Amino acid sequence: MTTTVAGFAGVTGNAGVKDAVPDVSLVHATGPTTSSAVFTRSLFAGPSVELSRSGDLAGLRAVVVVSGNANVATGAAGLADAGALRDWAADRAGCAPEQVLVASTGVIGVPYPMDRLRAGLAALPAAAPVDLDAVAQAIMTTDTHPKVATRQVGAARVVGIAKGVGMIEPDMATMLSFVYTDAEVPADDLDRIFRSVVARTYNAVSVDTDTSTSDTAAVLASGAAGPVDLAELEAALLEVCTALVRMIASDGEGASTLIEVRVTGARDDAQAKLVGKSVVNSPLVKTAVHGADPNWGRVAMAIGKCSTETDIRQEAVRIAFGGLETYPTLPTPDVRAQLEAYLGRDEVVVEIDLGIADGAFTVYGCDLTEGYIRINADYTT
Amino acid sequence: MTTTVAGFAGVTGNAGVKDAVPDVSLVHATGPTTSSAVFTRSLFAGPSVELSRSGDLAGLRAVVVVSGNANVATGAAGLADAGALRDWAADRAGCAPEQVLVASTGVIGVPYPMDRLRAGLAALPAAAPVDLDAVAQAIMTTDTHPKVATRQVGAARVVGIAKGVGMIEPDMATMLSFVYTDAEVPADDLDRIFRSVVARTYNAVSVDTDTSTSDTAAVLASGAAGPVDLAELEAALLEVCTALVRMIASDGEGASTLIEVRVTGARDDAQAKLVGKSVVNSPLVKTAVHGADPNWGRVAMAIGKCSTETDIRQEAVRIAFGGLETYPTLPTPDVRAQLEAYLGRDEVVVEIDLGIADGAFTVYGCDLTEGYIRINADYTT
Numbered sequence: 001m002t003t004t005v006a007g008f009a010g011v012t013g014n015a016g017v018k019d020a021v022p023d024v025s026l027v028h029a030t031g032p033t034t035s036s037a038v039f040t041r042s043l044f045a046g047p048s049v050e051l052s053r054s055g056d057l058a059g060l061r062a063v064v065v066v067s068g069n070a071n072v073a074t075g076a077a078g079l080a081d082a083g084a085l086r087d088w089a090a091d092r093a094g095c096a097p098e099q100v101l102v103a104s105t106g107v108i109g110v111p112y113p114m115d116r117l118r119a120g121l122a123a124l125p126a127a128a129p130v131d132l133d134a135v136a137q138a139i140m141t142t143d144t145h146p147k148v149a150t151r152q153v154g155a156a157r158v159v160g161i162a163k164g165v166g167m168i169e170p171d172m173a174t175m176l177s178f179v180y181t182d183a184e185v186p187a188d189d190l191d192r193i194f195r196s197v198v199a200r201t202y203n204a205v206s207v208d209t210d211t212s213t214s215d216t217a218a219v220l221a222s223g224a225a226g227p228v229d230l231a232e233l234e235a236a237l238l239e240v241c242t243a244l245v246r247m248i249a250s251d252g253e254g255a256s257t258l259i260e261v262r263v264t265g266a267r268d269d270a271q272a273k274l275v276g277k278s279v280v281n282s283p284l285v286k287t288a289v290h291g292a293d294p295n296w297g298r299v300a301m302a303i304g305k306c307s308t309e310t311d312i313r314q315e316a317v318r319i320a321f322g323g324l325e326t327y328p329t330l331p332t333p334d335v336r337a338q339l340e341a342y343l344g345r346d347e348v349v350v351e352i353d354l355g356i357a358d359g360a361f362t363v364y365g366c367d368l369t370e371g372y373i374r375i376n377a378d379y380t381t
Numbered sequence: 382m383t384t385t386v387a388g389f390a391g392v393t394g395n396a397g398v399k400d401a402v403p404d405v406s407l408v409h410a411t412g413p414t415t416s417s418a419v420f421t422r423s424l425f426a427g428p429s430v431e432l433s434r435s436g437d438l439a440g441l442r443a444v445v446v447v448s449g450n451a452n453v454a455t456g457a458a459g460l461a462d463a464g465a466l467r468d469w470a471a472d473r474a475g476c477a478p479e480q481v482l483v484a485s486t487g488v489i490g491v492p493y494p495m496d497r498l499r500a501g502l503a504a505l506p507a508a509a510p511v512d513l514d515a516v517a518q519a520i521m522t523t524d525t526h527p528k529v530a531t532r533q534v535g536a537a538r539v540v541g542i543a544k545g546v547g548m549i550e551p552d553m554a555t556m557l558s559f560v561y562t563d564a565e566v567p568a569d570d571l572d573r574i575f576r577s578v579v580a581r582t583y584n585a586v587s588v589d590t591d592t593s594t595s596d597t598a599a600v601l602a603s604g605a606a607g608p609v610d611l612a613e614l615e616a617a618l619l620e621v622c623t624a625l626v627r628m629i630a631s632d633g634e635g636a637s638t639l640i641e642v643r644v645t646g647a648r649d650d651a652q653a654k655l656v657g658k659s660v661v662n663s664p665l666v667k668t669a670v671h672g673a674d675p676n677w678g679r680v681a682m683a684i685g686k687c688s689t690e691t692d693i694r695q696e697a698v699r700i701a702f703g704g705l706e707t708y709p710t711l712p713t714p715d716v717r718a719q720l721e722a723y724l725g726r727d728e729v730v731v732e733i734d735l736g737i738a739d740g741a742f743t744v745y746g747c748d749l750t751e752g753y754i755r756i757n758a759d760y761t762t
Contacts, residue, residue, distance in 0.1 A: 043693050044685030073681050073695065073708065108678025109711065167665055167682060208664045209590075210679075211686035283589045283664075284547065284757055291758030297489025298591075300454050304425030305592035312424050314454065327454065330490065369758075370751045376665055377672030377750075 002131040003148060005159050006182040007031060007222025010130030011092075012138040015120025016113055017106070018068040022138035024121065027130050027180070028062035028093035033220045034187035035060040036194040037101060040215035046072035047082040048104040049214060058187040060220055061095035063178055064088075065139045066117075067163070068106040072213045081112045088121050103176050103216045105163070106141050132180065136161040139176055142375060144251055149243035151236040156183035156225035158233070160240040166253040166376065167210045177202060177217040177244055183233055184223035193234045194219045201241035204273070205364040207252035208372070209281045249364040250346070254371025257289050258347040258364065265318075266359030267311055273361040274309065278302045279350060280365035289348055290367035294339035296326035299350060316355030321348065383512040384529060386540050387563040388412060388603025391511030392473075393519040394504075397497030398487070399449040403519035405502065408511050408561070409443035409474035414601045415568035416441040417575040418482060421596035427453030428463040429485040430595060439568040441601055442476035444559055445469075446520045447498075448544070449487040453594045462493045469502050484557050484597045486544070487522050513561065517542040520557055523756060525632055530624035532617040537564035537606035539614070541621040547588060547634040547757065558583060558598040558625060564614055565604035574615045575600050582622035585654070586745040588633035589753070590662050630745040631727070635752025638670050639728040639745065646699075647740030648692055654742040655690065659683045660731060661746035670729055671748040675720035677707035680731060697736030702729065 007030055015024040037057045039049050048071055064085060071078050082102055090097040136146035140163050147162045162177035185193075194217075202217055219237070250258040261280045266272035279285055282302040288295035296319045303317060319327040322342045324335055331339055342348070388411055396405040418438045420430050429452055445466060452459050463483055471478040517527035521544050528543045543558035566574075575598075583598055600618070631639040642661045647653035660666055663683040669676035677700045684698060700708040703723045705716055712720055723729070 041688035042682070042685035043688060043690065044681045044695050070678075073678065075709070108681060109708070167679075210663050210665045210682060211688070213682055213685055282591050283753070284591045287754055287757035290754065293758070297451075297454065300425045300489060301423070301591060301594055304423035304594055307422035307424060307592070309424065314425050327490070328456070368754060370754050372664070373668055373671065373749060373751050373754065376668035377674070 001133060003133045003150060003159055004129050004131065005157050005180040005222065006224035008130045008180050009127040010135055011124050011127040012134045013124045015124070016116030017066055023068050024066050025135045025138040026062060026064045026089055026092060026127060027135055027178070028095070028127060029220060029222050031222065033060060033222055034058060034185055034190050035218060035220045036191035037216065037218035038195065038198055040212060042211055042213045044073060044213045046070055046104065046213050047074065047079040048102045049216060050079070051082050051086060052101045052103065052216065055101065056098045058191065059099060060101050060218065061099035062089050062093035063101045063103065063218065065176060066104040067139050067141050069104060069110060069112055070106050070108050070214050071104045071112055072108045074109065074111050077111055081114055092127065101218055103214065105176060105214045108213065132159050132161055139163045142166060142253060147244055147247040147251070149240045151239050153183060153232050153236040154228045156181055156228050158183070158236045158240050160244050162244040162248060164248050165251050166207060167212045179219040179237065179240060181219070181221045182223065182225040183221050183228045184226050185221050185228070185230070185233060189230055190219060190221055193230065193237060197234065197237045197241050200238065201245045204362065205245045205249055206277060206281050207249065207366055245364050249366045252366035253375045254369040255366035256369055257367040259286070259289055259350065259366055260347065260362060260364055261350045261352065262362045263352045263354065264360045265353040265355045265357065267356045268359040269361050271309055272359045273363065275303055275306055275352065275354065276361050276363035278306050279352065280363045283368055286365070286368035289343060290369050292340055292343040294321055294326060294331070294336065294343055299352070300327060303352065311356055312354055318353040318355065320351040382514060384514050384531060384540055385510050385512065386538050386561040386603065387605035389511045389561050390508040391516055392505050392508040393515045396501030396505070397494055398447055404449050405447050406516045406519040407443060407445045407470055407473060407508060408516055409476070409508060410601060410603050412603065414441060414603055415439060415566055415571050416599060416601045417572035418597065418599035419576065419579055421593060423592055423594045425454060425594045427451055427485065427594050428455065428460040429483045430597060431460070432463050432467060433482045433484065433597065436479045436482065439572065440480060441482050441599065442480035443470050443474035444482045444484065444599065446557060447485040448520050448522050450485060450491060450493055451487050451489050451595050452485045452493055453489045455490065455492050458492055462495055465495070473508065482599055484595065486557060486595045489594065513540050513542055520544045523547060523634060528625055528628040530621040532620050534564060534613050534617040535609045537562055537609050539564070539617045539621050541625050543625040543629060545629050546632050560600040560618065560621060562600070562602045563604065563606040564602050564609045565607050566602050566609070566611070566614060570611055571600060571602055574611065574618060578615065578618045578622050581619065582626045585743065586626045586630055587658060587662050588630065588747055626745055630747045633747035634756045635750040636747035637750055638748040640670055640731065640747055641728065641743060641745055642731045642733065643743045644733045644735065645741045646734040646736045646738065648737045649740040650742050652690055653740045654744065656684055656687055656733065656735065657742050657744035659687050660733065661744045664749055667746070667749035670724060671750050673721055673724040675702055675707060675712070675717065675724055680733070681708060684733065692737055693735055699734040699736065701732040
């Protein structure tokens with residue numbers, strides 16, 4: 001299967017960073033685009049992020065991604081290496097270096113193997129109509145499968161790809177996510193829509209509370225399919241990015257269960273997000289879900305530790321799993337049996353009503369398993 | 382071995398909450414005391430905390446602890462049960478109910494088995510000179526060993542006991558910690574000293590970022606040994622509480638390694654604490670230590686995610702493990718071998734110099750292992 005979007009070409013291959021498997025991808029527009037991009041707020045952001053952040057973010061023409069080496073905290077040499085990579089991509093795409101977004105994930109603190117990387121890049125074939133499935137494959141690190149989501153908006157397509165399974169609590173974007181569309185949309189509208197979508201998707205997911213140094217998300221629109229309804233485009237972008245975020249959470253390192261926490265009845269959306277993040281990030285909630293234990297006491301604990309939110313009163317709170325209430329009405333043995341069966345599913349929804357006002361927010365995460373420990377006690381990132 | 386403090390009597394035993402093992406303890410002063418106590422800031426604090434918080438905290442005469450059931454989120458019935466327990470303890474101690482501190486940890490959301498508890502309490506023998514080793518044993522839940530620390534101050538003794546291995550990131554105190562001394566010290570001095578010590582000990586430890594609904598720490602002074610130098614008393618209290626905090630961290634659920642993070646060169650102590658907590662709580666740092674991997678890139682990541690601290694510049698930061706620098710001077714193969722050997726120890730020190738000013742703070746935590754997952758996927762707290 002190949003997934004293409006009109007107006008974009010691309011190439012993937014091995015450039016010597018990893019052994020044998022694809023580790024580099026270049027996607028470039030065949031003409032002008034409108035675009036938008038957001039980046040990590042990490043104080044240890046790498047040269048790829050620094051370089052990309054200073055580029056022409058409203059008119060990006062190309063995205064080059066290296067996987068297996070983050071090129072982070074590599075000093076002045078790392079910045080020069082990122083620049084060389086960007087120059088190569090600009091040359092291939094036939095655009096200015098400022099129109100190239102550079103992204104890189106993998107081990108931190110180790111320089112690129114520049115000799116191998118240069119030779120590998122030189123040996124890549126010319127770009128052909130892009131296969132975004134192959135690109136999604138080439139940007140993976142510890143992901144267990146490529147992450148692609150597609151929606152139609154009028155005559156236009158919206159295709160998003162993402163990678164990321166650990167060091168995931170984006171502060172601005174996910175580790176790496178790129179959305180390509182052939183819709184025609186003014187750059188300022190695209191930017192406004194994309195930031196609104198990012199706030200409800202990439203900034204609402206956490207695998208392990210660890211914010212990456214490399215988070216980058218971008219959308220590029222070629223315009224090949226002509227104009228579309230902006231509200232429909234936003235809805236499609238939200239669906240694509242939500243689908244990708246759910247894939248990231250359920251493919252979280254070692255994860256066996258996607259956890260969705262829906263908080264309602266909050267003072268405002270920000271309070272709902274704070275409470276949702278506290279619950280979805282609690283190791284005790286995560287391990288309870290892993291053990292299929294409807295342990296609402298741990299959910300109560302995680303709400304309770306939001307100690308700045310003094311308008312939350314435990315008397316007004318309601319807690320349920322998949323529509324089955326556990327607090328304040330404690331589950332009967334019958335309901336408890338239903339709860340245990342429900343907690344055995346691949347996707348679990350925790351519902352919290354704070355009983356204050358109409359603020360609401362939904363966050364996404366995953367359970368915490370022996371697999372997470374194994375992956376991260378052995379893998380050097 | 383028994384550990385006693387002049388002026389305190391006590392009794393421990395089984396009162397029907399757990400099977401067969403000690404699950405209740407009462408320590409009471411044989412005369413007036415001075416005292417101080419601090420409690421969790423959780424919004425889901427239980428009736429034990431609510432009741433204790435409203436008591437005579439400067440003149441506590443008794444401490445009663447139930448282990449195996451937290452009596453949290455049990456509504457009006459739970460408050461009545463806590464009141465009945467407090468009345469029983471006051472009767473035994475010969476003091477007013479307001480002079481009794483009630484504490485309880487274990488499963489959340491399940492009422493006390495009051496019939497069994499009443500019968501068990503009635504069957505306990507009369508209090509004798511307290512054995513604080515037995516009391517430390519009786520307050521354990523998933524702790525693997527009792528936690529006791531003793532120091533001498535002039536003619537007086539300071540004995541602290543604590544419990545807690547999971548749901549540990551105290552916001553005000555640890556899960557449960559009690560310090561007994563026969564020093565004579567005015568209540569307001571004791572309170573000032575104790576709060577200063579709590580800030581540097583219980584509020585500096587995190588096993589899993591989860592703040593308990595039951596955290597309680599108190600100090601009771603009988604005065605039997607007469608007055609002591611206050612600075613010496615503070616030093617002894619700090620040593621006792623630091624020793625207990627190190628025991629809590631190294632006995633963290635599933636833990637095999639104590640992690641101490643020393644942050645220096647910060648703008649102020651608060652910034653040093655924020656950075657230290659970010660590092661010691663990072664699942665990726667914790668699993669790297671578990672894997673004996675000197676993964677300073679993950680330490681850099683955890684510093685970087687403190688994105689509000691924009692005066693931290695990656696160029697000025699230094700990172701070391703046990704005195705072996707890893708950033709900005711990358712380790713040679715020789716140093717790397719030393720680092721790997723160092724990371725295999727039971728206690729690991731991570732040193733971070735932010736290069737800004739003189740702020741400093743040390744925090745304590747532990748590694749994240751398969752054992753944590755097993756304990757918490759199977760145990761209903």
